[in-house]
Amino acid sequence: MTDQTAERPNHERTLDHVGVAVHSLDDALPLWESLVGAKGSGRERVDTQGVEVVFVGWGPGRIELLAPTRAESPVARFLERRGTGMHHLCYRVSDLRAALEEHRQAGHELIDSEPRGGAHGHRVAFLHPRSTSGVLIELLEARDE
Ligand code: ZN
Numbered sequence: 001m002t003d004q005t006a007e008r009p010n011h012e013r014t015l016d017h018v019g020v021a022v023h024s025l026d027d028a029l030p031l032w033e034s035l036v037g038a039k040g041s042g043r044e045r046v047d048t049q050g051v052e053v054v055f056v057g058w059g060p061g062r063i064e065l066l067a068p069t070r071a072e073s074p075v076a077r078f079l080e081r082r083g084t085g086m087h088h089l090c091y092r093v094s095d096l097r098a099a100l101e102e103h104r105q106a107g108h109e110l111i112d113s114e115p116r117g118g119a120h121g122h123r124v125a126f127l128h129p130r131s132t133s134g135v136l137i138e139l140l141e142a143r144d145e
Helices: 025-036 074-082 096-105
Strands: 014-021 040-046 051-056 062-068 085-092 123-127 137-141
Touching: 014 074, 025 040, 025 051, 025 062, 062 074, 074 085, 096 123, 096 137
Parallel strands: 014 062, 085 137
Antiparallel strands: 014 085, 040 051, 051 062, 123 137
């Protein structure tokens, strides 16, 4: 038996949230509040990504609703091509730079070669769905809380 943890450092990951792209946070919130059974919170504009987000629920697997704040943002293009729906899965990592290097070495296509600022001051980076079974993956290193 091999020691998987020794071969795969920085691999303890939990699902942080599931991103869902919508046209309007105000229109989508009542549905998602009833599905999740919690009120939306932490509403924030992330201007670097051209989105406004709000979280519904607590803990792993909570929902992040994303709506575009400008026509040329990535989320606006996603909505144009595919309509509303699941946008990304976000995994929490302890060391984002190390995780990106690991994925680079594994031949996965990085959208962000460097960590950037995400909602709530966390550092995030995205992996391209071309190399991850068609699912956009966000990696998140939590700001010290
Ligand atoms: Zn996200």
